[in-house]
Amino acid sequence: MAALNLPVISCSLDPASRSRTLASASSGLLREHGHDSSVIDLAEMELPPFDNDRVFESPAFRRLHALITAADGVVLAFPIYNWAPAASVKSLIEATGATGEDGRVAAWFDKVVTFVCAAGLPHSYMATATLGQSLMLDFKCVINPYTAYLSERDWERPEVLKADRAERLAKTMSVHAELSALLAERSYRSVWEV
Secondary structure, eight states, rough: OOOOOEEEEEEEOOOTTTTHHHHHHHHHHHHHOBBOEEEEEEEHOOOOOOOOOOOGHHHHHHHHHHHHHHSSSSEEEEEETEEEEEEEHHHHHHHHHHOOOOOOOSSSSTEEEEEEEEEEEEGGGGGGHHHHHHHHHHOOOOOOOOOEEEGGEEEEETTOOOHHHHHHHHHHHHHHHHHHHHHHHHHHHOSOOO
């Protein structure tokens, strides 16, 4: 399998984020499969909140848009807050998914997207459903059915997952890489369409 471009975007703004730890582990697993993968940390990017205006002048927006556009697949690592993905991941998608009159085109079309989530409790496992549906319907993304959803109970100690959860993260990244490889040569290209 040829090396793919599979970035991992850490979407937490929390300095002690467990989803950032998971982002780093995910990137490492993808590199072990022979792919190009780096962690892009939104906490270091200073992406302004989505306002459908000045955000597009931001260097962070330009870098993130180019990164997502060039990717064969994208891993989004984020915390679950209040039964939903963190607002920072939604703001990222809103900015890089916007199309404007000045020729701006969404970066997300036809991407394979995988969710890696850190949560307090195991109860909000379905919290990614709306985000996945939005990416599928708006941008024709292929959502990896293997989500790595990890709660506080899934850690052996800081930065070390329990064995079965580490296996799930590894399988999730393996499926992400395989889906991205299979779809890299797809015959179609999507645009805004219903």
